[in-house]
Amino acid sequence: MYVMSKTETAIFAGGCFWCMVKPFDEMPGIESVESGYTGGHVANPTYEQVCDGNTGHTEAVKITFDPxxxxxxxxxxxxxxxxxxxxxxxQFQDRGDSYRPVIYVNSPEQRQVAEASKAALEKSGKFDKPIVTKIEDAKPFYPAESYHQDFYKKNPLRAEIEEMGGRKQFKKDVWKNKE
Known part of the structure; x- marks a missing residue:
């Protein structure tokens, strides 16, 4: 008997959503990574509206995964x-409220995991400044326009330029990321 796997979703805002897709997209168990907008007060916002800063949204990724x-x-x-x-x-060269770091949780279990992880990071001593990433309840997620989806695949050079805006060096220096 064939049993479909149960999937869950995770929503993360970490600056430009173009830079947030690839690290998740390439992991086993990830079914999809969708760029979009969440956390705001305007239904179905456009990229331009979010960039103007009046909708309250963050650029985010919604990850569908097999737990x-x-x-x-x-x-x-x-x-x-x-x-x-x-x-x-x-985050890095991307400034403003729509680029703020937020972990949006879908359940009490996700909140518990996210808060424990944040507390461990705070205690690790890795950073001299406070950890300010927010953990908030998930709000409606609105998919971004099609040209934003899978951006790193469609526009690899532009995606690399975005990474070079400080994110790539930070990951190498702080997290010892190899790429």
Whole structure:
């Protein structure tokens, strides 16, 4: 008898969503990574509206995953290694409220994992400044326009240029990421 696997979703905001897709997309157990907008007060916002800063949304990724292959805790660990958790008003060259770092949780279990992970990071001594990444309840997620989806595959050079805006060096220096 064929049994379909049960999937879950995780939503992370960590600056430009173009830079947040690839690290998750390449992991076993990930079914999809969708770029979009969440956390705001305007239904179905456009990229331009979010960039204008009046909708309250963050650029984020919604990850659909199979928890029997990759756990939510593993996803949170990957998330931390893509961001500067000490910068509340953007990430690297991307500044402003729509680029703020947020872990959006879908359940009490996700909240518990995210809060424990944040507390462990705070206690680790890895950073001299406070960890300011917020943990908030998930709000409606609105998919971004099609040209934003899988951006690193469609526009690899532009995606690499975005990474070179500080994120790539930060990951190498702080997290010892090899790429």
């Amino acid at each position: 029997s292959i990759i756990s939510y805790k593993e996803l949170v660990d990957i998330y931390w290694r893509q961001t500067d958790p000490t910068d509340a008003m953007g």
